[in-house]
Amino acid sequence: MxxxxxxxxxxxxxxxxxxxxxxxxxxxxxxxxxxxxxxxxxxxxxxxxxxxxxxxxxxxxxxxxxxxxxxxxxxxxxxxxxxxxxxxxxxxxxxxxxxxxxxxxxxxxxxxxxxxxxxxxxxxxxEQDMPSLAQIERVIGNGDQRAFLLGGATIVKRFEQLLLERFERPLSSFESILDWGCGAGRLSRYLSLLSPSVTGIDIDADNIASCARTIPGARFMQVDLMPPTSFPEAAFDLVLGLSVLTHLDEVVQDAWLAELRRITRPNALLMLSVQGLAQMALYRTPPELHLEVHRSGFFDAGANSQLQEVVADASYYRNVMHSPDYIMVRWSRWFDVLDIIEGTAGNQDVVLLRRRTDD
Incomplete structure (x- = not known):
């Protein structure tokens, strides 16, 4: 074997x-x-x-x-x-x-x-109004409406239960929730049913406009490819980022992690997903590639074409994998890395972070 x-x-x-x-x-x-x-x-x-x-x-x-x-x-x-x-x-x-x-x-x-x-x-x-099939495809790689809804509901409820398990806090206890990289509102459509304080941001202007039309219980804003955003310091006490850092090169990753630190409050919590072994199993990733990820820590497999119609810079959106050791060390520059929980973000791993109080 x-x-x-x-x-x-x-x-x-x-x-x-x-x-x-x-x-x-x-x-x-x-x-x-x-x-x-x-x-x-x-x-x-x-x-x-x-x-x-x-x-x-x-x-x-x-x-x-x-x-x-x-x-x-x-x-x-x-x-x-x-x-x-x-x-x-x-x-x-x-x-x-x-x-x-x-x-x-x-x-x-x-x-x-x-x-x-x-x-x-x-x-x-x-259920609220649906985005178009093209908008869904830019988020999950195909236009499967049922997979879009099932994945969104599942990830939001798993994140909610994780917060209850670790911190005894329901989503409704957070004063300001950021859905970072909200895409077509896969998470926001359910977050908005559980909390009145949800903000979604994304680089995809078309999807942001769709979210604003179809999800009245949250607010949405387009952001540039690179930070800073227009948010003030300490604006959010909870950040969810589903499959965002899986698509950013290391320079862009670091810039956004620094921005997330700026706009989060002391003791704010963040749940950011990454590819892990469970997803590699589903995607039939060769073990040799995972070995390279383990050795290098950060592995950029090249450009991803899903956003090429809505993002001017064709090289911006990447296919990226991280090793757990890399995350634990490098991301600790900006946050306390509390845990990496395998397979909980749909089929991705979720990195649980906390904003330090002494920054």
């Missing part, structure tokens, strides 16, 4: 654990299809849950030969798919507090850290 490939596959089994292929919400039921990985649990030891309750019907061990390519060394990968459905119970909503929580667990069920592998579906009745 290639030990490097094994490490990547284990990251997926431990930190992603499962992913939905399809979620269909109807008036009286929800149907889910997906795949689940485990090194130790057989299929008959796993549970599929909605809001902590077992799905009514589950079919396990469905053929999945395609998963042998990325996960061939994980036991049972070839039959890791499942299909399940659950009917709405009279008098109970499938969307308590606006979201349905879906999870695959071991036989003991959920616990206080299970949110890290849960997927959250927002109540369709509360």
């Amino acid at each position: 290639n030990i490097y490939q094994a490490d990547i596959q284990l990251a997926a089994a431990k930190h992603l654990r499962w992913m939905p292929d399809s979620i269909v919400v109807e008036e009286d039921r929800i149907t889910v299809s997906g795949w689940a990985l485990s090194v130790w649990d057989s299929h008959d030891q796993r549970r599929v849950l909605i809001n902590g309750v077992d799905f009514e019907q589950v079919a396990w061990s469905l053929a999945s030969p395609d998963l042998l390519v990325p996960f061939g060394d994980v036991p049972g990968a070839a039959v890791s798919r499942f299909h399940c459905w659950h009917r709405k119970t009279n008098g109970q909503s499938m969307f308590p507090e606006g979201f349905a929580r879906l999870n695959v667990t071991g036989r003991f069920g959920e616990h206080r850290l299970s949110y890290r592998t849960a997927w959250y579906v927002a109540d369709p009745a509360r």
Whole structure:
């Protein structure tokens, strides 16, 4: 067995654990299809849950030969798919507090850290207007509306639970939240349902205009490719940055980290996502590339074309990977690096930072 490939596959089994292929919400039921990985649990030891309750019907061990390519060394990968459905119970909503929580667990069920592998579906009745398919594609690489919504709701709810777990603070306790690199509002559309104090910024003027039209509960502003912004010092006490630093070269990265320090308050919290082993498993990244990332710390794989129609500088938007040691050392120039939590930002890792009080 290639030990490097094994490490990547284990990251997926431990930190992603499962992913939905399809979620269909109807008036009286929800149907889910997906795949689940485990090194130790057989299929008959796993549970599929909605809001902590077992799905009514589950079919396990469905053929999945395609998963042998990325996960061939994980036991049972070839039959890791499942299909399940659950009917709405009279008098109970499938969307308590606006979201349905879906999870695959071991036989003991959920616990206080299970949110890290849960997927959250927002109540369709509360969904706001959608951006265009082209605007969505610039954010997630394709125009899949369901993936856009599922990813946004899931990441916001996981971040919310992380704040509660670590700091006993709900999103509503923060006075001023910045969605840095908000794109088409993937996070802001759900943040605005949970907090009245959300600001989204992005370099994509078209997406900013779309967000302003479709998400009335937040405010939005276009920013230049390079800081500074027009915000005053200490403007925000929480910053979320989904897959922003994965697209900035090192000089631009450093400039934006310095700007984030300037516009955050002492003890402000930041959650910024990066590519990690779990995402590399999904993207089938060669182990040799990860080894290069580990050795160099910061690896720029070249220009990314997703924003070429809306950003004048074709070389600005990059494909970038960081090693955990690099993040822990270099980003500590601006913030206390509290933790790197694998696979929690959708399939990316989330770096948890705190603004120092002595800067």
